[in-house]
Amino acid sequence: MRVLVFEPDHEGHKFPYLRHLLPSLARLDVDLTVAISGEGLASSEFRDQLGALRDTVRFEPVLVRPRGSPLAIARRHLDQIRDVATRFRPDHLLVPSADGLTQALGAMRAIGRSFLPSGMHSEAAMHAGIFAHAARSVPDRIKREIVYQSIRAAPWNDLLYVDPLAYEAVQRRGGALATRTRVLPDPCDEYQPCDRDVARRELGIPEEGRYIGCAGALDARKGTDLLVRAFARADVTKDDRLLLAGRLHPDIRAEIEHDHTGLLRDGRLMLLDRYLDERELRLALAAMDVVCTPYPDDRGLSSVALQGVRLGRMILGSDRGWVGFAVQHCGLGATCTVTDVDAFAAAIRRCLDESSDFRRSHAAERLLEFHSPSNYAATWTQRLRERLDLAPTGPIRTWEWVLDGTTTANGTR
Numbered sequence: 001m002r003v004l005v006f007e008p009d010h011e012g013h014k015f016p017y018l019r020h021l022l023p024s025l026a027r028l029d030v031d032l033t034v035a036i037s038g039e040g041l042a043s044s045e046f047r048d049q050l051g052a053l054r055d056t057v058r059f060e061p062v063l064v065r066p067r068g069s070p071l072a073i074a075r076r077h078l079d080q081i082r083d084v085a086t087r088f089r090p091d092h093l094l095v096p097s098a099d100g101l102t103q104a105l106g107a108m109r110a111i112g113r114s115f116l117p118s119g120m121h122s123e124a125a126m127h128a129g130i131f132a133h134a135a136r137s138v139p140d141r142i143k144r145e146i147v148y149q150s151i152r153a154a155p156w157n158d159l160l161y162v163d164p165l166a167y168e169a170v171q172r173r174g175g176a177l178a179t180r181t182r183v184l185p186d187p188c189d190e191y192q193p194c195d196r197d198v199a200r201r202e203l204g205i206p207e208e209g210r211y212i213g214c215a216g217a218l219d220a221r222k223g224t225d226l227l228v229r230a231f232a233r234a235d236v237t238k239d240d241r242l243l244l245a246g247r248l249h250p251d252i253r254a255e256i257e258h259d260h261t262g263l264l265r266d267g268r269l270m271l272l273d274r275y276l277d278e279r280e281l282r283l284a285l286a287a288m289d290v291v292c293t294p295y296p297d298d299r300g301l302s303s304v305a306l307q308g309v310r311l312g313r314m315i316l317g318s319d320r321g322w323v324g325f326a327v328q329h330c331g332l333g334a335t336c337t338v339t340d341v342d343a344f345a346a347a348i349r350r351c352l353d354e355s356s357d358f359r360r361s362h363a364a365e366r367l368l369e370f371h372s373p374s375n376y377a378a379t380w381t382q383r384l385r386e387r388l389d390l391a392p393t394g395p396i397r398t399w400e401w402v403l404d405g406t407t408t409a410n411g412t413r
Helices: 014-026 044-049 070-088 101-110 138-153 164-173 175-179 196-203 224-233 250-259 261-265 278-286 303-310 321-330 341-357 362-370 373-387 399-404
Strands: 002-006 031-037 058-063 092-095 121-126 158-161 181-183 211-215 241-245 269-272 290-293 314-318 333-336
Touching: 002 014, 002 070, 014 031, 014 044, 014 373, 031 070, 058 070, 070 101, 092 373, 101 121, 101 138, 121 373, 138 175, 158 164, 158 373, 164 175, 164 181, 164 321, 164 399, 175 181, 196 278, 211 224, 211 278, 211 341, 224 241, 224 250, 224 261, 224 341, 241 278, 250 261, 261 269, 278 303, 290 303, 290 341, 303 314, 303 321, 303 362, 314 321, 314 341, 321 333, 321 362, 333 341, 362 399
Parallel strands: 002 031, 002 092, 031 058, 092 121, 121 158, 158 181, 211 241, 211 290, 241 269, 290 314, 314 333
Antiparallel strands: none
């Protein structure tokens, strides 16, 4: 059986996902091809995440990483997936990052145009599901319905949502889309415990005091600007610090240098403004007392929050989207309205004060087991193994299994 993995991008979660998926595919009796971009093959992300797999997996740098407007990117995605499907003629297609592409395929299918060959089984994973969240206006409601209908019309045989709230919204609406949709875990590495002082020493930052922070790509979409402003206003001690670890968007860097030079001068704002490999990212999160995920919109799953939970750190998150749901239902820490700077500042002080007594809940343990790398790989390869007449590699933990162990302030869910 010919299996093709399609991944034109290499930043963010893209290559870590492949790192956890490809070994399970390579162990199967299939002809495996992974289509990536030449830019991706030459990237530090490839060296860090996938370099060890070059001897066992065939990477084909035949794609071009799309750039430009969302429409331009969608057009490029459509052309490229048609071209590689025609070139490699897979029996089974896996698309680990199908946001945007799914909607474009659905829109084209609605007007009678097809970009995928017949006779091929296709699976795609998506992160965002704006239709799962309340609309703010009539035009917004119309936009969300158009997005849903385009997803419903997309030609995938299986659709896997990383955001369980999107999955639940699909299930409530029922129909054919619900029957071919399931939840995909986000693979969260099983870290060894790491002492805060050791992590701070390794990173070369002050060891004393308490830290709140965030890691990864740092921009306004993830609420980094809101976090900086709230920390500047928070009533905390002079030894309490904010750690921003990862590439800063130029706008965030400019705001810090213009409005928050005092925090930099006093050593209360620590910046690690660069791409972090897996080890550095882990150290940055381990250095924190509170991991903050202040996403202001109805965003999907936060891998940074999951990694913070894995390391035993308290999470302070937005009260919206997946973060709000997971923190409140799985006992991960606290939430607040991050767009209210005073409420956010008060939550920072409260979480820092409570962080030393924080312990992981039973529901959090279930959440981590669901998001284990082994469960991620087993979920992704489930359909392919069925087609090869192979049994699952082991018990597959489902999202429903996670929900069975969640609690709320009102008792058992």
